[in-house]
Amino acid sequence: GQQLNQSPQSMFIQEGEDVSMNCTSSSIFNTWLWYKQDPGEGPVLLIALYKAGELTSNGRLTAQFGTTRKDSFLNISASIPSDVGIYFCAGPGSSNTGKLIFGQGTTLQVKP
Amino acid sequence: DGGITQSPKYLFRKEGQNVTLSCEQNLNHDAMYWYRQDPGQGLRLIYYSQIVNDFQKGDIAEGYSVSREKKESFPLTVTSAQKNPTAFYLCASSIVRGSWETQYFGPGTRLLVL
Numbered sequence: 001g002q003q004l005n006q007s008p009q010s011m012f013i014q015e016g017e018d019v020s021m022n023c024t025s026s027s028i029f030n031t032w033l034w035y036k037q038d039p040g041e042g043p044v045l046l047i048a049l050y051k052a053g054e055l056t057s058n059g060r061l062t063a064q065f066g067t068t069r070k071d072s073f074l075n076i077s078a079s080i081p082s083d084v085g086i087y088f089c090a091g092p093g094s095s096n097t098g099k100l101i102f103g104q105g106t107t108l109q110v111k112p
Numbered sequence: 113d114g115g116i117t118q119s120p121k122y123l124f125r126k127e128g129q130n131v132t133l134s135c136e137q138n139l140n141h142d143a144m145y146w147y148r149q150d151p152g153q154g155l156r157l158i159y160y161s162q163i164v165n166d167f168q169k170g171d172i173a174e175g176y177s178v179s180r181e182k183k184e185s186f187p188l189t190v191t192s193a194q195k196n197p198t199a200f201y202l203c204a205s206s207i208v209r210g211s212w213e214t215q216y217f218g219p220g221t222r223l224l225v226l
Contacts, residue, residue: 033214040220043217100215
């Protein structure tokens with residue numbers, strides 16, 4: 001079945017550093033979503049991408065829809081302690097069911 | 113305020129006991145979903161429902177049951193058949209207009225076994 005692979009699995013960075021993470025798939029996706037989950041809470045949608053090559057920003061976050069439609073990237077600039085959490089990529093499942101496929105997540109820790 | 117509520121925040125289950133997790137939404141969304149999250153892992157779909165009185169199994173439905181008698185509510189029962197129920201359970205909802213829609217999540221319920 002469809003799978004999304006995120007890398008890295010975890011990151012431990014210094015406050016102020018930039019962060020990059022990516023999500024890849026063996027099959028084509030027509031939409032990419034990026035969610036953030038704070039500790040002990042539900043995921044919250046950060047950015048949605050709908051077109052190959054699209055680059056979308058949300059404050060210090062920038063996400064790109066890869067041109068092959070098999071990958072997506074999320075960058076965080078000038079990280080701050082509240083960026084701590086798990087970042088998930090997601091995309092629609094292949095069947096017409098409304099299901100989303102989620103990656104396994106990238107855990108980010110920021111040292112003040 | 114519109115949103116998704118889950119209760120309780122923490123739930124303890126004894127061996128052999130069934131427990132029910134509540135999920136309510138006032139977003140007027142058609143579809144609702146239950147996910148299980150284990151440490152260091154992503155979200156795994158347990159059950160989903162796109163319309164009242166209808167639901168489908170997800171990837172890990174064994175040991176769980178659901179009902180969808182009202183549009184606003186999608187309770188999940190963790191039965192005694194689920195041998196490893198300790199996890200963080202997330203409910204989500206979405207509008208159904210096409211083949212998929214952005215899902216909005218509740219705050220989660222953490223289930224622990226005594």
